[in-house]
Amino acid sequence: MSDVIILGAGIVGVSTGIHLLRRGRSVTLIDKREPGRETSFGNAGIIQREGVRPHAFPRDLAMLMQVGLHLSTAARYEPLALPRLAPALLRYWWASSPESYKRVVASYAPLIGRSIIAHQDLIEQAGPDAAALIQKGGWFLAFRSDEGLRKEAAKAQADKERFGISHRVVEWPELKTIEPDLKGGLAGAIHWTDPWTVTNPGELVSQYFKLFEKLGGTFVQGEAKDLTQDASGWSVTANGARLSGKQAVVALGPWAPDLLDKLGYRLPLFVKRGYHMHYGTEGNAKLNNLLLDAEVGYVIAPMARGIRLTTGAEFALRDAAPTPIQLGKAEAAAKELFPLGDRRDPEPWKGARPCTPDMMPIIGKAPKHDGLYAGIGHAHHGFTLGPATGELLAQAMTGEKTAIDIKPFGMERFL
Structure with missing residues (x-):
């Protein structure tokens, strides 16, 4: 025993x-x-020290319409799963109301505050092979619209003042010097400087x-x-x-x-499924940093196996067959910004994120x-x-x- x-x-x-x-x-x-x-x-391989605000259920009508009509890349749902998911999703929607969400953030922030501290402890004990997987340059939350960038910059400043989280606002000309192989189509990005990224999470x-x-x-x-x-x-x-x-x-x-x-x-747990795929690049193109295309909803990140593209959330039953729709949309959107090459995996990886209604x-x-x-x-x-x-x-x-x-x-x- x-x-x-x-x-x-x-x-x-x-x-x-x-x-x-x-x-x-x-x-x-x-x-x-x-x-x-x-x-x-x-996963995207981020140790998200900045992530004091967990992913809330969308409450604006435009986003709900996009998801409902299967127009969104960031989130989609399987209609046949909705009857079983509905009770938990209703509680999720309620917990995402402005007043409830404030309470969630207040409780959640101290836990996120332990993230880098706890990882650093284990990395130091695990040794140099673990340390070699870590990049400490932060990551970029990119926006295609100037309006989206300015709105997020205001939120980032508020989080800096309240939680001490560091960031920089990077306009497109500077972002282009940091990532020369980006094609364009971006207004700029929030550079979250406190988080760490990992080249091989597994x-x-x-x-x-x-x-x-x-x-x-x-x-x-x-x-x-x-x-x-x-x-x-x-x-x-x-x-x-x-x-x-x-x-x-x-x-x-x-x-x-x-x-x-x-x-x-009998807990009200549900899953958000997600997918990833690795890619080569066209020519000698190189991606230096993890980038999240905020207004579309996917991540591209330099990993050991190539450029990893990870999708947003799929609301489906845990063990249902995979669906390639979300990955296909994300791949097309990513190729607008960066010269992704051929797929390197025989099939997309599928996983299930375990979720609670209060995030x-x-x-x-x-x-x-x-x-x-x-x-x-x-x-x-x-x-x-x-x-x-x-x-x-x-x-x-x-x-x-x-x-x-x-x-x-x-x-x-x-x-």
């Missing part, structure tokens, strides 16, 4: 394991795939996993089934074996309901059971917040004072 079994070997599960091992706990990490191969693998999780093993953690590959509690703690079947721990952590991302529902935690993750103890904890529901910021969540969970599980107040992230808010 271990002190702790952790279900899910994405960035949240691996990070939680590291922090528990540092505190003298024995840990068994369980996942059906190799660590970091699911949601943690397919590999960074692999480097964290190596640290987990170095500290003495055990990994079992197999699908976790039948999580149950008994007098000695928690046990689960995986790879034909029964694995036990005095405590258990559910860090399964979009698969968490498969176990938590059976324990009486905040669930971090902490499950209220109906002793020894059961969860770190789920990080939506667009799972890669950013994985190490911070792991730190907070380990602190809570070992009786330490948490680095920030985790009450706003308690599971009980949905029960």
Whole structure:
């Protein structure tokens, strides 16, 4: 028996394991795939220190019409999924009202504030191979219209004054000198200078996993089934074996309901699916920095495998077949700005971002059971917040004072 079994070997599960091992706990990490191969693998690779404002549900009529008529690149929905998604999406819309959203941001900002701190801690411990994946030049939020750029610049200035987040407003002539191979069509960009970017997000999780093993953690590959509690703690079947721990952590991302529902935690979780594809470039073109085309809704980023294009949000059922529509629209829009070359992957990568209606993750103890904890529901910021969540969970599980107040992230808010 271990002190702790952790279900899910994405960035949240691996990070939680590291922090528990540092505190003298024995840990068994369980996942059906190799660590970091699911949601943690397919993202834009930003450690988003500036991301104090989680993605709200659109409330302006123009945007809702674009999404409703399938005209938007940033978001689309599968009509057949709407009946099952509607209750959670209605709560999401309500939490995105101006007054509710203010409260969300106030609670969310301290958590985002731990992002760089927590990643830096693990990177230093993981060693030079992890550090080599990190770029500290920030990223660019680009706008095609001057109106959009000025509006975002005002918001960025407010966030600087309130949260201390650094940025620069970069007009098109300067942006062209930074990225000479951009074709044009942009008014400029907000250069967020505090965040870090990662050239291979999946590999960074692999480097964290190596640290987990170095500290003495055990990994079992197999699908976790039948999580149950008994007098000695928690046990689960995986790879034909029964694995036990005095405590258990559910860090399964979009698969968490498969176990938590059976324990009486019917949480209003839903997924936003996303896609990525890698590309070469035409000629000798080079992209130096990550760029988000804000008014269209996709990211292009220089990665180890080439230029990674990541899409916006697709509202669909978790296990539904992939749809290429959103990636196709984003690819066409990206080629207007940058000379993308041929696709390098045989098919698009598809992942599911686990979301809550109030845009905040669930971090902490499950209220109906002793020894059961969860770190789920990080939506667009799972890669950013994985190490911070792991730190907070380990602190809570070992009786330490948490680095920030985790009450706003308690599971009980949905029960």
